[in-house]
Amino acid sequence: MDTPQRPAAVEIHHPQPITLHPPTAPLVPIQPGPLPAVQSVQLPDGRIVTGYALTPTPAPAPIEPRPAVSRTAVNIALGGIGFGAVCGGLVLLTTFIAALAAFIHQLIILAAVIFGGWIAVQVFSAGGHRSSGTTVNIRKAVIKRNHFHG
Known part of the structure; x- marks a missing residue:
């Protein structure tokens, strides 16, 4: 019968570390951390696999949805458009002032x-202020033989 x-x-x-060469300098003792537990798993064909337990990695935090365009970019663009409009107005304003x-x-x-x-007409006109001089009124006169008859 089969048993x-x-x-x-x-x-x-x-596992034990293998030292190839003896250390030349004294080692500073370090407190060992907790070692993970060793697990053994028997496969269906009878083999046994032994290894350390792996801690599962935590799932990444969900990423918050962001808007398609940031508010800062929109504000900068609107500021640039406004500045361009003001510059055109300033050019027109300076042209108007000039x-x-x-x-x-x-x-x-x-x-x-x-x-x-007007000042020149006042100074040089005959109806204005007269300087001291002789005024001669010439009427019809008859001149005969170099003699004046007035």
Whole structure:
């Protein structure tokens, strides 16, 4: 009769580090952390696989949905558009100020010419202030043989 086979005894081996050369400097003792537990798994064909237990990695946090366009980008774009509109208005404003200054300059020159002409007419006209001199009224006179008959 066949006797049922019993599984072989499971032996657990802890790995030991292999030192190839003895350390030359004294080592500082470090407190070892907790070692993970060793697990053994028996495969369906009877083989036993031994290894350390792996801790599962945590799932990444869900990513928050972001808007298609950031508010900062929209604000910067709107600011640029507004600045461009203002620059055009400033160019027109400076042009208007320059034209107004030229017009006022022309008015001042025109006033100086008209006022200067008025002063010249007043100074040089016969109806104005007369200087001391002799006035001679010439009437019809008859001149005969170099003799004046008035």
